[in-house]
Amino acid sequence: MSSERAGHPVTMREVAEAAGVSIATVSYVLNDKRGARIGPEARERVLAAVQQLGYRPNALAKTLSSGSSNFIGLVADAIATTPFAGQIIHGAQDEAWKHGFVLLVANTEGDAAAEEAAISMMLEHKVRGILYSTWYHRAVTAPVALQETEYVLVDCFDPGMPAPAVVPDEVAGGYAATRMLLDAGHSRIAFVNTTTPSPARSGRLAGYRRALGEAGLEFDESLVLSAQPEQQGGYAATDALLALRTTAVFCHNDRVAMGLYDGLRERGLSIPGDIAVVGFDNQEVIAAHLRPPLSTVALPHYELGAAGVRVLLGLEAAPATKPLHISCPPVPRESI
Numbered sequence: 657m658s659s660e661r662a663g664h665p666v667t668m669r670e671v672a673e674a675a676g677v678s679i680a681t682v683s684y685v686l687n688d689k690r691g692a693r694i695g696p697e698a699r700e701r702v703l704a705a706v707q708q709l710g711y712r713p714n715a716l717a718k719t720l721s722s723g724s725s726n727f728i729g730l731v732a733d734a735i736a737t738t739p740f741a742g743q744i745i746h747g748a749q750d751e752a753w754k755h756g757f758v759l760l761v762a763n764t765e766g767d768a769a770a771e772e773a774a775i776s777m778m779l780e781h782k783v784r785g786i787l788y789s790t791w792y793h794r795a796v797t798a799p800v801a802l803q804e805t806e807y808v809l810v811d812c813f814d815p816g817m818p819a820p821a822v823v824p825d826e827v828a829g830g831y832a833a834t835r836m837l838l839d840a841g842h843s844r845i846a847f848v849n850t851t852t853p854s855p856a857r858s859g860r861l862a863g864y865r866r867a868l869g870e871a872g873l874e875f876d877e878s879l880v881l882s883a884q885p886e887q888q889g890g891y892a893a894t895d896a897l898l899a900l901r902t903t904a905v906f907c908h909n910d911r912v913a914m915g916l917y918d919g920l921r922e923r924g925l926s927i928p929g930d931i932a933v934v935g936f937d938n939q940e941v942i943a944a945h946l947r948p949p950l951s952t953v954a955l956p957h958y959e960l961g962a963a964g965v966r967v968l969l970g971l972e973a974a975p976a977t978k979p980l981h982i983s984c985p986p987v988p989r990e991s992i
Contacts, residue, residue: 666711674705728757728965729778729786731771735811736763740939740957741791744810747961748787755969757784775801785968787961788812793823793855810964811957813979821979822963826856829953829984830863833906833934836951838871840992842904842932848893848916850885850908857908860936864906883912890915894923903931904992910935910942913950913991932992936984948990956982 668686672679677698684692685702705711730748735741749759760783762774778786785806788798798807798814809821837845847864850857865875881896883889890912897905897916907913913935920927927933927948935943938954959982966972967980974980 666709668711671702671705671709671711674709675701677702725782725784726757727760727778727781727783728752728968729775729783730759730761730789730961731774731778731786732761732763732789732791733766733771734763734791735789736761737765738791739941740937740955741811743957744789744961744964747958747963748810748965749961751962751965755965755971757965757969771799772801775799779804787964787968789961789964793826795855806968808964808968808974809979811960818976820967820974822960822967822974823855823979823981824955824960824984825981826859826984827863827866828981829936829955830860830906831867832863832984832986833860833936833953834864834867836934836986836988836992837904837906837932838867840904840928840932843871843873844879844900844902844904846879846881846897846900846902846905848881848883848890848897848905848907848912850912851882851889852885856936860908883908885909885912887911887915887918890917891919894919897931898923898925904933905931906934906936908936910937910939910950910952913952914942914946917946917950927991934992938987943987943989946991951989951991952987953984954987956984 668679668682672682681694681698682702684694685699730745735744745761752759760778764770764774775786783805786802787808787810788802789810790796790812793811795815796812798809798817798819807819809819811823813821813823834845849861868875879900879902881893883893885908890907894916907916913933916933917927920931925931933950935950935952938952943950943952963972963980963982967974
């Protein structure tokens, strides 16, 4: 049984005594110090003693001496408690681990004091860098403390600071959603957009317009409705949508589409027989379980987290003057 298991951590001195070498030799072997004259037999005895005794190096001491650690910080406002956006953590964690780093996650729930404390703690632990993320795509003012280390903004951007940022490509996503309906033969397509100003609101509309233009269809502003970005908003928009006499509709998100499903069903209409519906987000708890299953466009949360780590580690370049855009893939199901 190792000394650590018996009740106290194994020391480097104990490893040295078990291997019959000096403490300096143990240090040289464990830190793989170049130029140290250590014979192969002595090295093998040290490694055998380490394994037998269960010795663990003091990570904090190593961090302080080297000036950096194998930790990457992730400070988020709410994504740890948001099911689909939690994939950002998953993607960042997988990518960090792939390159020998461990992710330290702080979920601040938008509290400024908690955010400041989290960043301070990560800086004290000399993290390799910090990912600063929000649970939905928006503009932010990055905390000043982030400038004390390398950092990347994930699912957000700072208009006042040329910081590396990784965000979903809302325009291409809106284009992909509209393209699915065009490819299914529809030409009179409505768009139920959100009432909330955001990159998603403007970007998805721009993508919708671009897809129509490429198909040779003139943009008709009367076919664009506004609704609260939730189930009740889609339900409330049902009558206004039907008055437009369209054969298809692109909804700002899956929750709006879910409300529209309810409104259409109450009026005895079928999907996609009477009207085809496409959502956005690919929230699995909604899109895949509606009847019929909802065609939608996925927000690439997992890839946002993974790309954030790659940019932080210098494995992928981000534009200097604008965010790196991550594609939003279409997810066709049975509603078109």
